[in-house]
Amino acid sequence: MAARSAGVLTVSDRCSKGEANDTSGPNLVRLINSSKLGFNDVLTKCVPDEAELIEAALLDWADRAGLSLVLTTGGTGFSPRDVTPEATKKVIERDAPGLSIAMITKSLEVTPMAMLSRLTSGIRRSTLIINLPGSKKGAEECFNFALPSLSHALDLISDVSSRVDHTHNSMQVHGGHTCGHGKYHSTTKTIGRTKEDFYPVAMRPRQSPYPLLSVHEALQVVMEKIPEQQSTELRNLEDALDRVLGESIIASQPFPPFPASIKDGYAVISSDSSTERDVLAPVTAGESPQSGQCVLIGTVARITTGAPLPGGADAVVMVENTELLASSDDGTVEKKIKILSNVQSGEDVRSVGSDIAKGETVLERGTVLGPSELGLAASVGMERINVFKTPLVAVMSTGNEVVDPGSNLAPGQIYDSNRHVLLAAVRKNGFKGLDIGIAPDTREKLVEKIAAGLEKADVLVTSGGVSMGEKDLLKPVLVKDFSANIHFGRVFMKPGKPTTFATVERNGKLKLIFALPGNPVSSTVTFQLFVLPALRKLAGHPNPSSVTIKAQQSL
Numbered sequence: 001m002a003a004r005s006a007g008v009l010t011v012s013d014r015c016s017k018g019e020a021n022d023t024s025g026p027n028l029v030r031l032i033n034s035s036k037l038g039f040n041d042v043l044t045k046c047v048p049d050e051a052e053l054i055e056a057a058l059l060d061w062a063d064r065a066g067l068s069l070v071l072t073t074g075g076t077g078f079s080p081r082d083v084t085p086e087a088t089k090k091v092i093e094r095d096a097p098g099l100s101i102a103m104i105t106k107s108l109e110v111t112p113m114a115m116l117s118r119l120t121s122g123i124r125r126s127t128l129i130i131n132l133p134g135s136k137k138g139a140e141e142c143f144n145f146a147l148p149s150l151s152h153a154l155d156l157i158s159d160v161s162s163r164v165d166h167t168h169n170s171m172q173v174h175g176g177h178t179c180g181h182g183k184y185h186s187t188t189k190t191i192g193r194t195k196e197d198f199y200p201v202a203m204r205p206r207q208s209p210y211p212l213l214s215v216h217e218a219l220q221v222v223m224e225k226i227p228e229q230q231s232t233e234l235r236n237l238e239d240a241l242d243r244v245l246g247e248s249i250i251a252s253q254p255f256p257p258f259p260a261s262i263k264d265g266y267a268v269i270s271s272d273s274s275t276e277r278d279v280l281a282p283v284t285a286g287e288s289p290q291s292g293q294c295v296l297i298g299t300v301a302r303i304t305t306g307a308p309l310p311g312g313a314d315a316v317v318m319v320e321n322t323e324l325l326a327s328s329d330d331g332t333v334e335k336k337i338k339i340l341s342n343v344q345s346g347e348d349v350r351s352v353g354s355d356i357a358k359g360e361t362v363l364e365r366g367t368v369l370g371p372s373e374l375g376l377a378a379s380v381g382m383e384r385i386n387v388f389k390t391p392l393v394a395v396m397s398t399g400n401e402v403v404d405p406g407s408n409l410a411p412g413q414i415y416d417s418n419r420h421v422l423l424a425a426v427r428k429n430g431f432k433g434l435d436i437g438i439a440p441d442t443r444e445k446l447v448e449k450i451a452a453g454l455e456k457a458d459v460l461v462t463s464g465g466v467s468m469g470e471k472d473l474l475k476p477v478l479v480k481d482f483s484a485n486i487h488f489g490r491v492f493m494k495p496g497k498p499t500t501f502a503t504v505e506r507n508g509k510l511k512l513i514f515a516l517p518g519n520p521v522s523s524t525v526t527f528q529l530f531v532l533p534a535l536r537k538l539a540g541h542p543n544p545s546s547v548t549i550k551a552q553q554s555l
């Protein structure tokens, strides 16, 4: 028998919030494992009583994981939040009422309350889905009532599905692959449809196969896939604004490098008690004291703010706290002064290294470089600094209906606004943008543009073509033509539900692809929520996810 996997989905608001222990789910796993159904693996998941989340989990397990059996426990009663049967009905393609009837009939022998059970069972593709009650006892009883039929049921379903797969394979229209030298090749057999179609429209999936992730989960997936930035480049200070420092800056000399006056006044000896002082030659900022000049008892030297303290002096008295006693005969040069204040040693003197000591780490690796940080780097003499590299972001719009502003609109066309919003947002946040234009909704054109974007850029941001329409080709093109790994294709949010995130290996590098929904508000919001944190992480930002968005409540 081929390897089979099962899943147990616990549906409970309280268990999903951690307010109650899930006893029924683990018990069903035990029952499956001890049955003779031959399951190699049992997946488990717990979701709140939200129809969309239940539906998403069932679709994920049926379509992506290809499980043979899925048991749900919980959410099958009469209370308003019991929606498991409704979610199950949306997912199943074929009803299997016999299983539910058998379980309810047998349960009625145990309790008349079984009348209030709304258990649903059915088949989607090769997956049998069975609703069970939420209580551990009720779920175990019902599972045991259904058990005698399950082995045969699963065999029948897998037989049917292998025949269905065979039929599907023989109807495959396109096969595309990326060969060793990175060029795209496609093989096309046309059987009366347009070349860009992946399925004849009547055979398209009627449900998205992509599970709905919460915004939080989706962001987590994005951040997990992005490697920590390691590469750095040397930049002049003026080009380093808003970049992230790639290497700590250590002061190779102290600041100030000499004892400096903090005031305009006189360099003095604090212990000198003379009433009158002779005024020596001045020291002004930018000069060094005249060689051999020393302040002695009974003397002071004129000094300006920022000038080095001459030898002998240990304090500065500001000019406001002195009185002129005598000047030169022509009245232009100060000769004698009197000090009017008490002077403390060290007063108004900035000692060597008092701002920055030699060997001190002035800026840590990972610091975002604002004006003050650049000033600090300059004050310890850095002309060029090592910053993390920033990603190059290619931006592309998709859609037969979108045309460049400036051209004439044919009927049914609109101007492309998304590309301009996204490119501006990329640049506003300090990243390099690359405009790769508009791709119409054809497989060939999409492949051409996407390949061009991936060739040059680290990140590709597209808008449009990711939902359920027959011209929404982005996801199949990424999978079939680029062997992209789609990490999520739907997010539980509005706007932005079809937001898609994928990665692809190109020229030995991991490239990120954000395929955003086409609605302008959706692409703008999802750029802020998912793309921006990713770009920030790529650029080495220490807190890449903390992006603040101003929201306004409409009245």
Ligand SMILES: Nc1nc2c(c(=O)[nH]1)N[C@H]1C(S)=C(S)[C@@H](COP(=O)(O)OP(=O)(O)OC[C@H]3O[C@@H](n4cnc5c(N)ncnc54)[C@H](O)[C@@H]3O)O[C@H]1N2
Pocket: 397, 398, 399, 401, 402, 414, 415, 416, 417, 418, 419, 463, 464, 465, 466, 467, 468, 469, 472, 495, 496, 497, 498, 516, 517, 518, 519, 520, 522
């Ligand atoms: N059956 C379903 N239909 C739709 C679903 C769904 O779940 N099931 N999702 C809806 C949601 S939510 C969104 S959002 C949109 C997103 O669709 P696509 O990403 O496939 O985008 P398009 O179909 O290409 O375009 C949608 C809309 O946006 C306009 N657009 C597209 N590109 C641009 C551009 N560059 N500048 C300005 N406007 C643009 C386009 O003309 C369409 O009006 O799908 C829903 N449908």
Ligand code: MOO
Pocket: 493, 494, 495, 496, 497, 498, 517, 519, 522
């Ligand atoms: O949720 Mo869509 O992304 O309508 O706008």
Ligand SMILES: [Mg+2]
Pocket: 464, 465, 466, 467, 468, 469, 471, 472, 518
């Ligand atoms: Mg669409």
